[in-house]
Amino acid sequence: MTGAAIEANGLGMTYGRKRGWALRDCSFRLPTGRICALVGPNGAGKSTLLSLAAGLLRPAEGSVRVLGSTPAEARPRIAYVSQDKPLYPQLTVADTLWAGAQLNPASWDRAAADRIAGVLPQDAKVRTLSGGQRTRLALALALGKRPELMLLDEPMADLDPLARHQLMGVLMAEAAEHGTTIVMSSHILTELEGACDYLLLVDGGRVRLGGESDDIVAAHSVLTGQARDLAPHTVVESRTTGRQLTALVRREGPVDDTAWDVKEPSLEELLLAHLRSPEAPALLTPSAHAREEVATA
Numbered sequence: 001m002t003g004a005a006i007e008a009n010g011l012g013m014t015y016g017r018k019r020g021w022a023l024r025d026c027s028f029r030l031p032t033g034r035i036c037a038l039v040g041p042n043g044a045g046k047s048t049l050l051s052l053a054a055g056l057l058r059p060a061e062g063s064v065r066v067l068g069s070t071p072a073e074a075r076p077r078i079a080y081v082s083q084d085k086p087l088y089p090q091l092t093v094a095d096t097l098w099a100g101a102q103l104n105p106a107s108w109d110r111a112a113a114d115r116i117a118g119v120l121p122q123d124a125k126v127r128t129l130s131g132g133q134r135t136r137l138a139l140a141l142a143l144g145k146r147p148e149l150m151l152l153d154e155p156m157a158d159l160d161p162l163a164r165h166q167l168m169g170v171l172m173a174e175a176a177e178h179g180t181t182i183v184m185s186s187h188i189l190t191e192l193e194g195a196c197d198y199l200l201l202v203d204g205g206r207v208r209l210g211g212e213s214d215d216i217v218a219a220h221s222v223l224t225g226q227a228r229d230l231a232p233h234t235v236v237e238s239r240t241t242g243r244q245l246t247a248l249v250r251r252e253g254p255v256d257d258t259a260w261d262v263k264e265p266s267l268e269e270l271l272l273a274h275l276r277s278p279e280a281p282a283l284l285t286p287s288a289h290a291r292e293e294v295a296t297a
C-alpha cells in the first residue's frame with residue numbers, strides 16, 4: 001500500500017461554539033500520487049479541510065497527518081492555494097516569481113512556474129491583473145515550489161474555459177511525471193470527470209463519499225423499469241415518471257436485469273444524486289479508510 005498524502009482521524013473543526021461544527025468526525029485516507037476532487041455544496045467544509053491539511057487551522061478534535069508528518073512539519077513539501085489567492089499587490093509578476101524562487105531555493109523550478117505564468121505580462125503589477133491572471137500567478141508559485149502535495153481551493157473558478165483546459169493539462173502532466181498528489185476543490189463537476197482519479201465528497205462537515213472515482217461509480221447503478229421493489233439495494237435517489245421508476249442505487253447484490261434496465265451513472269450524475277440526497281449512507285472504498293479506523297474496526 002502506498003503512503004498517505006492526507007490521513008484524517010475523527011477530524012473536527014469549529015470556528016466558535018455558537019457557530020457549530022464546520023467539519024465533524026472526518027476520517028479518511030488519501031493515498032499519494034492521486035488527483036483528488038474535493039466536492040460538496042457551499043459551506044460543506046471543503047476550505048476548512050484544506051486549511052487544516054495546510055496547517056493554517058488547528059483541529060478542535062481528532063487529527064490530520066500530511067505526508068506522514070504533522071501539517072506544520074510537512075509545510076515545505078506542500079503548496080496551498082487558497083480561494084482568495086493572497087499575493088503582494090505592489091509587486092510585478094516578475095518580482096513575484098523572483099520572490100517564489102528566493103523562498104524555495106532548494107526546490108524552485110522556473111520552467112514549471114513559466115509553464116503557467118509565461119503568458120502573463122511580466123512587468124505588470126499584481127494589483128493590475130485580472131482575477132484569472134492572479135489565479136495563474138498563484139498557481140505558478142505553487143507549481144514552481146515543486147511540492148509533493150498541492151492543496152488547491154477552487155483553482156479554476158475565475159479562469160476562462162481555455163485557460164482551465166490548459167491549466168488542468170499542466171497539473172495532470174505534473175502529477176503523472178512527478179507523482180505529485182493534487183487535491184482540488186471545485187463546483188464544476190463536468191471538469192473533474194476526466195481529470196480526477198480520486199474523490200472526496202464532503203457535505204454538512206462530513207465525508208460522504210471517498211475513494212477511487214472509478215470504484216465509487218462502479219458501486220452504483222441507474223435502474224429504470226416498471227417494478228417498484230428496489231430491495232436489497234440502497235436507494236440514493238429515485239423518481240417516478242408515469243409508470244416508470246428511475247433510481248440511482250448502491251448495489252447490495254446482483255441486479256435483476258429482467259426487471260430493470262441497468263446502466264452505469266456518470267460521475268456528475270452520481271455526485272448530483274448524492275448532493276440532492278444528504279441522508280444517503282456514506283461510502284468509503286478500502287483505500288480511503290483511515291488506517292487507525294481500520295485497526296480499531
Ligand SMILES: Nc1ncnc2c1ncn2[C@@H]1O[C@H](COP(=O)(O)OP(=O)(O)OP(=O)(O)O)[C@@H](O)[C@H]1O
Pocket residue numbers: 015019021022040041042043044045046047048049
Ligand atoms: N473564518 C470563519 N469564521 C466563521 N465561520 C466560518 C469561517 N470559515 C468558514 N466558516 C463556516 O464553516 C462552515 C464550512 O465553511 P467552508 O468555507 O469550509 O465551506 P466550503 O465547503 O469551502 O464552502 P464554499 O463551497 O462556499 O467555498 C460554513 O458553515 C462556514 O460558514
